[in-house]
Amino acid sequence: MTPILAVARRELAAALESPTAWIATAAFVAALHGLFFVVGYPIGQLQLPPFWAGGTASLAVAFAWIPPLLVGLAPALAMSAWAEERRSGTEELLLAWPIRSGEAVIAKFLAGWALLALLIVVAIAPLALVVASLGDLDWGATLTGIAGAIVLGGACLSIGHLVSALAREQLEAFLIGSLTLGALWALGLAIGNLPAPAAALAHLFSPAAHYLDGAAVGLLDLRDGVYFALLTAAALRVTYLAVEGRRSR
Structure with missing residues (x-):
């Protein structure tokens, strides 16, 4: 088994044993169903x-x-990824394994993303089944929306991991991560009230806007895929630099 898969399995198992994951799941599903x-x-x-x-x-x-x-779910799942490791002193033990800092960053992200993807499917699948039983649901658009939500979730999670790598404790990571993602979401809401150049810039920096204008309405756009890939890669790259910087001290 590769080091990345070994650490990812460890992180995923730890997340599933944590009450935070179960509380986040219940809150996310209940909120989405009630709002819908x-x-x-x-x-x-x-x-x-x-x-x-x-x-x-x-x-x-x-x-x-x-x-x-x-805005709340991704930081809740990401806040302990690095901040808790630093607080408890286990980050040094993790990085003492025969694993590179970049591999540890990727492994932790993949574990969190797998959990987040599962939560999204668990939350949306029952809604799709109810709607399909009552009407003619467009399954193509629905599956596109779910896939897009998972990709959006990965981008949000990568930002949460970046904040966690820079924060000193979990609560700080959660609050800063939520504020950051909340600001990016609010930026998307302001697009319709901005002049054209500012609106284009706001759309560029708002992950929510890319999702709502694309996968959420059943549209697949290669530019959106590239956008989310670059955003996720950039956030993970900075996370790596933060972790590697502490390792090399």
């Missing part, structure tokens, strides 16, 4: 009624809520 069926999406220019009121066989409301819900 009862509240709708009354934020910004994208005004969507709840499922029961709208009567449309679509998961548009659920997909619209994915970015703001990730």
Whole structure:
């Protein structure tokens, strides 16, 4: 087994044993289902009624809520990745293994991303089945939206890991990560009220905007894929530099 897979399995097993993962799962699923069926999406220019009121066989409301819900979920799953290792002194033990800093960064990210992907599927799949039983659900658009949510979640998680690598404790990592992702989401909300050059710049820096304009509405755009890949890679690269900097001291 490669060092990356070994550490990823260790991290995933530890996450599944942690109450944080189960609390995050319950909160995420309950919030998404309640918002989808009862509240709708009354934020910004994208005004969507709840499922029961709208009567449309679509998961548009659920997909619209994915970015703001990730503002809290991704930092909650990422906050202990490095900050807790530093606080407890186990980071030195991890990096004493025959594993490079970059491999450890990738392994931790893959474990967190696998867990986050599972949470997204667990949250959205029941909604899709209910809607499909009541109407003609577009499964192509639905699967595209789920895949896009997982990719968006990976980008948000990579930012959470970056903050965790720089923070001194979990709570600090969670708060800074949530504020950072919240600011990027709010930037997307402001696009419609900005002049064209500023709107284009805001769209560039808002992961939520790329998701809502693409996969969330069933559209696959190679540019969005490249955007999320570069954003995730950049965040993980800085995470590596932070970890490697402490290792080389």
